[in-house]
Amino acid sequence: MGHKAMPTGSVRQRCGRYTVWALLLITGLVVVVPSSFTAQPKREANSFAPPSWYDRTVQHECVLGTDYLGRSYAAVLGRAISATTRVAFFGTAAVLFGVLAVGTLQGSTQSKLLGAILASGNLGVMAVPQVAVLITIATSWSRTSPAWMVNTSMMAVLVLFAIPTGARLIAERVRSVNQTRFVAASQAFGASWWYTFRRDVFPHLLEDIAWIVASVLPMFVAVEVGLAYLGIEYREFEGLGRALAKSFGSIFNGIAQFQLVVTIAVILWVALIPQIILKLLNVRGFAEESV
Amino acid sequence: MSDALRIEGLSVYGQGQYDFGRQNADERESNDPLSGQQNTAASGARGYEVISQVNLSLRAGKVLGLVGETGCGKTTLINSILGLLPASLSVASGRILIDPEEQPVDLLQLNNRQRAAYLGLRIGYVPQDVRSGLNPLMSARQTVREGAKRKRDRKHQRSAITQRTDDALRRAGLSDDFLRSDADRRPGRLSGGQCQRVLIAQAIVNEPSVLLLDEPTASLDPTSRHQVLETIRRLADDGAAVCLVTHDLAAIASMVDSVAVMYLGRLVEIGSADQVLRHSRHPYTRGLLGCVPRLDEKRTLQPINGEAPVSGNGLTGCRFYPRCPLRQIQCEVDEPQLSKAQLEHQVACHVAE
Amino acid sequence: MRGVKRLATTLLILISFGTLSVTFAFYIVSRTDELAEERLQMSDVKPPPPEAFSERYARWIKTVVSSRFSDFGQSRTGPVKNIVASRLPITATIGMSSWLLGWTCGLGLAVGLTTRWRPWAQFHQQRLYPIAHAVPSLVVVILFYLVMIQFDPHPSRQLRTGVGIASLVVLMVPSTTALWLNGIQRVLQQEYVRVARARGISSVTVWRRHVLPNVLVSSGVLTQAVFSLAGLVVGSAFVEGVFRLGGVAEAFIAAATHGQAEMAAFATLLYFLVLAAGVLIAEGITVYLDPDGAQSHANW
Numbered sequence: 001m002g003h004k005a006m007p008t009g010s011v012r013q014r015c016g017r018y019t020v021w022a023l024l025l026i027t028g029l030v031v032v033v034p035s036s037f038t039a040q041p042k043r044e045a046n047s048f049a050p051p052s053w054y055d056r057t058v059q060h061e062c063v064l065g066t067d068y069l070g071r072s073y074a075a076v077l078g079r080a081i082s083a084t085t086r087v088a089f090f091g092t093a094a095v096l097f098g099v100l101a102v103g104t105l106q107g108s109t110q111s112k113l114l115g116a117i118l119a120s121g122n123l124g125v126m127a128v129p130q131v132a133v134l135i136t137i138a139t140s141w142s143r144t145s146p147a148w149m150v151n152t153s154m155m156a157v158l159v160l161f162a163i164p165t166g167a168r169l170i171a172e173r174v175r176s177v178n179q180t181r182f183v184a185a186s187q188a189f190g191a192s193w194w195y196t197f198r199r200d201v202f203p204h205l206l207e208d209i210a211w212i213v214a215s216v217l218p219m220f221v222a223v224e225v226g227l228a229y230l231g232i233e234y235r236e237f238e239g240l241g242r243a244l245a246k247s248f249g250s251i252f253n254g255i256a257q258f259q260l261v262v263t264i265a266v267i268l269w270v271a272l273i274p275q276i277i278l279k280l281l282n283v284r285g286f287a288e289e290s291v
Numbered sequence: 292m293s294d295a296l297r298i299e300g301l302s303v304y305g306q307g308q309y310d311f312g313r314q315n316a317d318e319r320e321s322n323d324p325l326s327g328q329q330n331t332a333a334s335g336a337r338g339y340e341v342i343s344q345v346n347l348s349l350r351a352g353k354v355l356g357l358v359g360e361t362g363c364g365k366t367t368l369i370n371s372i373l374g375l376l377p378a379s380l381s382v383a384s385g386r387i388l389i390d391p392e393e394q395p396v397d398l399l400q401l402n403n404r405q406r407a408a409y410l411g412l413r414i415g416y417v418p419q420d421v422r423s424g425l426n427p428l429m430s431a432r433q434t435v436r437e438g439a440k441r442k443r444d445r446k447h448q449r450s451a452i453t454q455r456t457d458d459a460l461r462r463a464g465l466s467d468d469f470l471r472s473d474a475d476r477r478p479g480r481l482s483g484g485q486c487q488r489v490l491i492a493q494a495i496v497n498e499p500s501v502l503l504l505d506e507p508t509a510s511l512d513p514t515s516r517h518q519v520l521e522t523i524r525r526l527a528d529d530g531a532a533v534c535l536v537t538h539d540l541a542a543i544a545s546m547v548d549s550v551a552v553m554y555l556g557r558l559v560e561i562g563s564a565d566q567v568l569r570h571s572r573h574p575y576t577r578g579l580l581g582c583v584p585r586l587d588e589k590r591t592l593q594p595i596n597g598e599a600p601v602s603g604n605g606l607t608g609c610r611f612y613p614r615c616p617l618r619q620i621q622c623e624v625d626e627p628q629l630s631k632a633q634l635e636h637q638v639a640c641h642v643a644e
Numbered sequence: 645m646r647g648v649k650r651l652a653t654t655l656l657i658l659i660s661f662g663t664l665s666v667t668f669a670f671y672i673v674s675r676t677d678e679l680a681e682e683r684l685q686m687s688d689v690k691p692p693p694p695e696a697f698s699e700r701y702a703r704w705i706k707t708v709v710s711s712r713f714s715d716f717g718q719s720r721t722g723p724v725k726n727i728v729a730s731r732l733p734i735t736a737t738i739g740m741s742s743w744l745l746g747w748t749c750g751l752g753l754a755v756g757l758t759t760r761w762r763p764w765a766q767f768h769q770q771r772l773y774p775i776a777h778a779v780p781s782l783v784v785v786i787l788f789y790l791v792m793i794q795f796d797p798h799p800s801r802q803l804r805t806g807v808g809i810a811s812l813v814v815l816m817v818p819s820t821t822a823l824w825l826n827g828i829q830r831v832l833q834q835e836y837v838r839v840a841r842a843r844g845i846s847s848v849t850v851w852r853r854h855v856l857p858n859v860l861v862s863s864g865v866l867t868q869a870v871f872s873l874a875g876l877v878v879g880s881a882f883v884e885g886v887f888r889l890g891g892v893a894e895a896f897i898a899a900a901t902h903g904q905a906e907m908a909a910f911a912t913l914l915y916f917l918v919l920a921a922g923v924l925i926a927e928g929i930t931v932y933l934d935p936d937g938a939q940s941h942a943n944w
Contacts, residue, residue, distance in 0.1 A: 126871045127919065128665070129879065135900045136672040136908070215777060222780035229782055230881065230897055248786060248886075251793070260790065264783050275775050373842045403847075410844030418842075423835040428857050428933050437853065438843050477936055493843065 016280040023280075027273055030081050051247065051255040064262060065255045068246055073259050077243055077266060084239040085270055087155075088220035094159045095216045096209065099166035104197070106167065107174025118171070121164035130161050131226065138232045147235035154234060158223060166212045170205060177204045210281075214274035221271045240267050294391050295500045295532035296349040296372070296414075301385030303342040303367055303376065303556070341367050341380055342556040346629075348391075349501055349532035354524065356543045356564070357536045358579065359553035365536045366419070368553075369503050372398060373416055374406045389413060389501070411441055415494030415531075417504040421486045421511070425478040431489040432474040435459050438496045455496055463492035464522040484515030488522065495526060502526060502533045508542055520546050541583045544568050549635075552576045555610040558629060562636030572636075572643035575611045609641065617642045651927050658923060662916035669905075669912040670701050676903035704906055717906030719899065724910045727895055732914075735891035737805065738883055739876035742812035747869055749813060750820025755851070757821070758828050765829070769822055776818035785811045785882045801889070808883040816872070827863025831855050861934045870922035877915045 051073065052066050064073035106114045137157055141150045177183060178201065186196045221240070227233050228241025229248070244263045250256035342364045349355055357365050370376050372387055387398040389409060398406060410416070418424040425434055436456045457470055465474075465488050478486050487507060494502060504523065508516040524546045527533045537543055543550075550567040552560040552575065560573040571577050578595035597614045609615065609622040621641050629637040674697050704717050716724040757765040788811035792799055799807070831837065832855065840850045860866055881893035892911055899907035 126867070127661070127874070129875055129877075129915070131879070131881065132669075132896070132912075132915075135897055136669060139900045139903075140672045140675045211774075214774065218778035218780070222782070225780050226782045226882065230885065232897070232901065244782070244786070251790070252797070257790070260786070264787065267780060267783055271778050271780055272775060275778050278774075279771065375838055375842060407844035407846065410842055412844060416839065416842040418835055418839050420835045424839050426836040426840070426854050426858070428861065429853070437845065437849075441844060477934075479936055490839075493839075 013282075016282065020277050020280050023273060023277060027085070027270075030078065030085070050250055050253045051259055064259060067243075067259070068250065073262075076238075077240075077263065080238060080240045080243045080263075081266060081270060083237060084221060084224055084241070087224060087234065087237075087239065088217050088270070091155055091158055091220040092213055092217045094155070095162040095166065096212060098159060098163040099170055099212055100205075100209070102163060102167040103170025104174050104201075106171035108178065108193075110175065115171075118164050118168055121160075122168060125161050125164055130158070130223070131230075133157055133161075134223065134227060135230070135232050138227070147237075151234045151237065158220065162216050162219065166216070169208055169212070173205055173208055174201060177201045210274075210278055214278050217274050218271035221267065225267055240270070293351055293393075294348045295351045295389070296534075297386075297388045297391040297395075298345055298347040298368075298372075299386045299388065301342055301345045301368070301371060301387065302340070302383040303364070303371055303380055304383045305339045305341050305380050340556055342371070345385070345553075345556075345558055347551060347558070347561075349534050350548075351500065351532045352527055352530050353548040354527045354533040354535055354543075354546060356540075356547035356550040357534055357553065358538060358540055358543075358550060360538060360579075363553040364556040365553055366505055367556075369416070369505050369534070369536060372414065372503060373410060374398065374401075374403065411438055411499070412497045413499050413501060415497070415499035415502045417487075417490045417494045417502070417507050419505040419507075419509060421483050421490065421509075422478065424490050425486055427478055430475045430477050431460070431481060431485070431492075432456060434489060435492045435496050438493045442497045456492075459492040459496035460489070462495060462522075462526070463488040464518055465489070465492065482515075483511055484518065487511060487515065487519055491519070491522060491526075495531070498531075500530075500532060502531045503536075504533065505536045506538070507535070508537070508539060516542060538579075540568065540579060552579070557610060557639065558637075559611065559639045560637065561629065566636040570636075572638045573611075573640045574615050574617050574642065578614075578616075609639075611640075615642075650931065651924070654923055654927055655920075658916070658920045662913070662920065665916060666909050666912045667701065670704065670909040671697050671905075673900050673903055673908040674700055674905035676900065676905075700905065704909065716910045719904045719907040720902065724907050727907065728892060728910060728914065731890060731892045731895050734805070734884070734889050735877060735880060735893060738809055738812065738880045738889070738891065739873065741809045742816060742880075743869075743873045743876055745809070745813045746816030746872075747820050749817050751824050753817065753821040754824030754828050757825055758832060765825060768818075769825060773818045773822040781815050781879075782882050782886075784815050785886045787811075788814075789886050804887040804889060808880075808887040808889060812876070812880065812883055820872075823863070823865050823868055824859070827859035827865050828855060830863060831858045834858070857933050861930055866926040866929060870919065870926045873922050874915055874919035877911075877918055 051068060062072040062074060064077065067073050067076050102114070102118070105111070106118060134154055134157055137153055138150065141153070183196060183200050186200050191199075224234065224239050225241040225244055228239060229245045231245075233239070233241055240263065244260065244267065247256045247260040247263055251260060345364075345368060347355070347357075347368075357368070359365055367376070367380065370380075371382060376382070382399055385399070388395040389398060390396065396409075398409065401409075425431075429437070436452060439452045439455045439459070442455070457474075460470055460474060461467070465485065469485065473481065473485065478489070481489070491504075491507070494504075502523075507523070508519055511519060520542060523533060523535065527548075535543060535547060544564065547564045549561070549563050551558055552567065552573065554575050560567055560571065560576045567576060568580065571580060575595070578593075581593040582595070595614055596616065607626070608624050609618075609627055612618050612622045615622065619641060625641065627639045627641050629639045674695075707715055707717055714725070716728075718724065719727055721727060757768060785808070788807050792803065792807045796803060837850065837854055840854050845853075877892060879893075880891060881897060883889065884891040884894045892914065896908060896911035898904070899911065
């Protein structure tokens with residue numbers, strides 16, 4: 001029995017790993033392809049029409065129909081996925097950097113000041129509605145302000161909101177790993193701080209990092225989608241939120257309803273990819289400790 | 292004196308291989324107050340052995356000291372009586388009879404609701420951990436009173452309940468001063484000794500005929516320990532059958548009537564306090580006594596060799612054989628059974644025989 | 645005494661935080677009004693000079709105080725007080741109902757997962773909750789709307805409100821269950837619960853007197869519950885929008901985008917009033933259950 005269990009486990013593990021790579025590859029393609037290979041969908045002022053199956057300009061049937069501007073919805077959706085995913089990846093990377101920097105600093109130094117800032121930040125994140133802050137920040141910029149400034153300010157708010165919770169988690173892990181004997185032994189051998197962190201501490205943070213990514217990335221997707229629906233979105237940006245809002249706006253049209261369902265499926269796919277990967281890699285959750 | 296509680300051939304088994312992590316998880320699950328009845332497994336579905344074929348009687352007015360190293364099954368025995376075994380453990384066989392000589396009732400055959408009619412009323416229990424044994428949000432008086440409410444006397448009158456609550460606190464050795472000024476405090480503002488007495492008070496408030504105490508003096512200072520032991524002795528003198536679980540042999544030597552020694556889930560020696568503590572015959576008991584420091588005698592302590600394994604699974608013959616300084620070839624093959632060495636003094640050892 | 649001190653500190657922090665937030669909201673949104681002026685400057689008609697933030701804010705405060713909190717200024721569509729008064733009932737209904745149902749269902753599920761469906765508890769905490777947490781709330785709300793219109797293309801207001809509340813409850817339940825479950829599992833490990841069972845105390849009493857009070861005081865459930873109630877004032881914006889119900893959250897968004905600083909500031913004030921009321925009630929419960937503060941989860 002025991003002899004059989006081993007290969008089965010390893011086969012499952014290998015399959016999981018292959019599936020993860022396949023998922024990452026598909027997602028990567030979806031992010032990269034629309035910009036590189038798909039032509040910019042046509043925007044024609046005279047085609048403000050309800051969504052349909054046909055591209056009126058060339059009179060051919062489109063896979064997912066056309067949107068309210070007469071563009072192929074598949075191309076629109078592809079570009080939207082690409083845009084939303086890029087923002088989510090960029091935002092997650094910024095959060096991860098902040099979380100690691102602040103968390104490691106706090107975990108290593110046990111600074112009371114930083115601890116208090118993190119604690120009050122955590123409290124602030126709970127007490128202040130993120131959406132309200134984003135709405136006020138987004139609307140405070142003048143129409144002539146450059147899009148990158150507006151978008152950066154919104155991203156900054158999101159990153160700042162996400163850092164305290166993750167940083168506290170990392171700080172706690174760093175603190176507990178620093179108290180272990182192997183770290184003490186490493187330091188006793190005269191290893192530098194960077195060497196100890198890289199070899200002894202960082203491997204213990206990987207699971208937490210995976211879970212931070214899995215919870216922060218969907219947050220960026222959710223905010224983009226939600227704000228676009230409320231009419232306050234990143235400037236000069238056409239993401240999944242706009243696609244959802246526009247198809248929802250024509251919900252009583254059959255094609256739009258179909259496009260809405262497809263868009264929802266795509267949003268769920270993008271938001272849940274990290275969770276699916278964690279499940280396939282069998283990484284244990286920190287939900288119990290973090291909630 | 293008649294038996295108040297009798298354990299007959301009790302065996303408890305754990306599921307699968309022994310695994311500390313798993314057991315902890317199961318203990319967490321089993322702590323659920325709404326869980327089902329005592330786990331009773333068919334004897335065929337056995338895993339690792341925790342308690343094996345234990346026979347024991349608790350007599351009214353007597354204190355039985357149940358001693359042994361950590362992990363020998365003392366607390367599991369108490370939990371079996373209370374129906375609080377972790378989900379990973381189950382009773383494989385045996386009976387636990389309350390009132391065995393008048394109207395015997397097997398506690399193992401009862402469901403949670405039926406058992407609750409005995410717990411707190413006929414059987415009192417004092418836990419091991421003084422601080423965490425008391426609800427931090429309930430005052431000392433509220434804790435004892437909650438138990439007192441269970442006994443429906445004089446139509447559940449408030450004054451009668453208050454009276455019984457205060458009486459229990461007094462009988463547990465708490466002064467009138469405590470009742471006036473400290474009884475309404477929560478455990479966080481009481482000393483360890485006071486907490487222990489409150490726990491004793493909640494156990495005795497309904498004057499149970501059986502009192503189970505799981506290492507009640509483990510975390511107390513010597514003064515408090517002495518006072519608590521005196522209180523326990525007094526309760527036995529009032530007629531309760533007391534089972535005192537401990538590994539502090541020195542502390543209980545002067546106040547127990549009989550002693551049962553457990554090793555790896557089995558009773559290895561049982562007899563009167565004098566027989567077991569002064570004329571012990573089992574090498575394990577002697578080993579335990581050899582570890583007890585004494586102020587009146589300057590000597591080197593002689594601990595038992597090695598550590599007790601977590602389970603007796605895989606061992607044939609005597610469980611103590613690998614650590615026994617007097618082991619013989621027979622010990623490795625034949626498992627010794629409890630047999631009378633003298634009147635009421637039973638030992639499970641080939642060498643002692 | 646200790647409880648009173650704690651309450652006073654909490655109140656002071658809330659007042660300071662609330663005042664700052666209201667001022668900040670007024671400042672930011674009043675800038676939006678200046679932008680409108682910028683746009684006007686591009687036309688031939690010379691716009692009136694923009695009113696400075698300090699003057700406008702001082703005037704608003706003066707109006708509010710002099711009217712003894714009965715006038716909160718004017719919005720473009722009428723008095724702020726009237727707009728909020730007409731929209732508050734729907735927001736309050738959505739917020740309170742979904743909050744109550746969300747937390748009650750969470751508690752029920754958590755109790756069930758610790759007693760009857762134990763194998764699912766770990767599954768919920770490690771798999772279901774993180775996945776549910778990752779699903780964008782707007783998507784869930786839209787899905788509910790989509791299903792509703794399949795059955796009734798012209799739903800009544802009551803039906804829209806009911807389904808809207810249901811969508812919010814579904815969104816809340818995984819996290820409320822996770823919070824309750826986490827607290828309950830921690831308390832059930834405590835020795836005093838085992839002792840209570842060993843004393844033959846009924847299951848209901850054990851839960852009522854030993855488990856739940858300790859979960860409330862020590863696990864942070866109360867803190868989260870208060871913040872989630874206040875959060876629903878804004879969080880119900882999606883439900884109000886998708887189900888076309890028209891509430892305070894929608895008014896706040898309209899105010900922010902159109903530079904109606906008085907309206908935005910009043911909506912922020914309302915949010916902090918709800919938050920303050922919730923915090924004070926939670927503090928009261930904590931002080932009542934744990935006057936010594938020995939177990940309290942200091943989260944504010």
